[in-house]
Amino acid sequence: xxxxxxxxxxxxxxxxxxxxxFVFFSHFxxxxxxxxxxxxxxxxxxxxxxxSSGTFGFIDKQKKLIVQPIYSKIEKFGIxxxxxxxxxxxxxxxxxxDQSGKERVPAIYSKIEKFDAIKKDCxxxxxxxxLYGFVDRTGKEIIPxxxxxxxxxTKFP
Numbered sequence: 001x002x003x004x005x006x007x008x009x010x011x012x013x014x015x016x017x018x019x020x021x022f023v024f025f026s027h028f029x030x031x032x033x034x035x036x037x038x039x040x041x042x043x044x045x046x047x048x049x050x051x052s053s054g055t056f057g058f059i060d061k062q063k064k065l066i067v068q069p070i071y072s073k074i075e076k077f078g079i080x081x082x083x084x085x086x087x088x089x090x091x092x093x094x095x096x097x098d099q100s101g102k103e104r105v106p107a108i109y110s111k112i113e114k115f116d117a118i119k120k121d122c123x124x125x126x127x128x129x130x131l132y133g134f135v136d137r138t139g140k141e142i143i144p145x146x147x148x149x150x151x152x153x154t155k156f157p
Contacts (some may be wrong), residue, residue, distance in 0.1 A: 033059075033069075042076045042085065043099070055090065058101060066101040080123060081115040083137065093128070096139065104139030119156060 021131040039061060046058040049069055057069030067074075071089035077099065080086055084096040087107055095107030105112065111126035115137065118124050122134040125145055132152040133145030143156055 011149060042074065048074060067097060071107070079114075081137070084115075086112060095134075096123075098139075105135050109145070118153065124152070 022091040026082050032051065033049040034052045036059070037050070039045065039047045042048050043058065045061050047061075048064055049059050051057075051069045054072065054075045055069045056071050057065065058067040058074075060066055063083035070090070071087045072090045072092075075086040077085045079084070080096070083099055084104065087095050087097055087103070089095065089107035091107075092110075092136065093107040094109045094112050095103055096105040096112065098104045104124075105123075105125070108128075109125045110128045110130070112135075113124040115121065115123045119134055121137050122136055122142065125131070125133050125135055125141070132147050132149050134143040134152075135139055136142050143152070147155065
């Protein structure tokens, strides 16, 4: 039996295919995030991820995607309310996601204040047209953002 080079052997095409598949799937799976931040910094058992396009989302410890990386910014849970994190869309609108990762308040507002700051169990929201309203903790807009700040404070204390 001759001493045969591995690359010229009959099994090389099989190994080459396996190697190419591994490289392809490794790149697809692991290179989709430019950065994976430390787990538990933003939410227990979640890590903030940043894509190469600069958008953010969350994965869990099993690398399962919890929040799609569609936001230009995500704040830590507990800043506005313990149950929510403030998110900023790529079109500069603000919204809220809950502890399960679901978007409760769509990212359409120019500003969202802390819950209970003006009205119990509500957060003041400011529209892009500089008008104000309130959302409750379920994410429902209970007072539409159609009032001036003075009106909202006097009509809905």
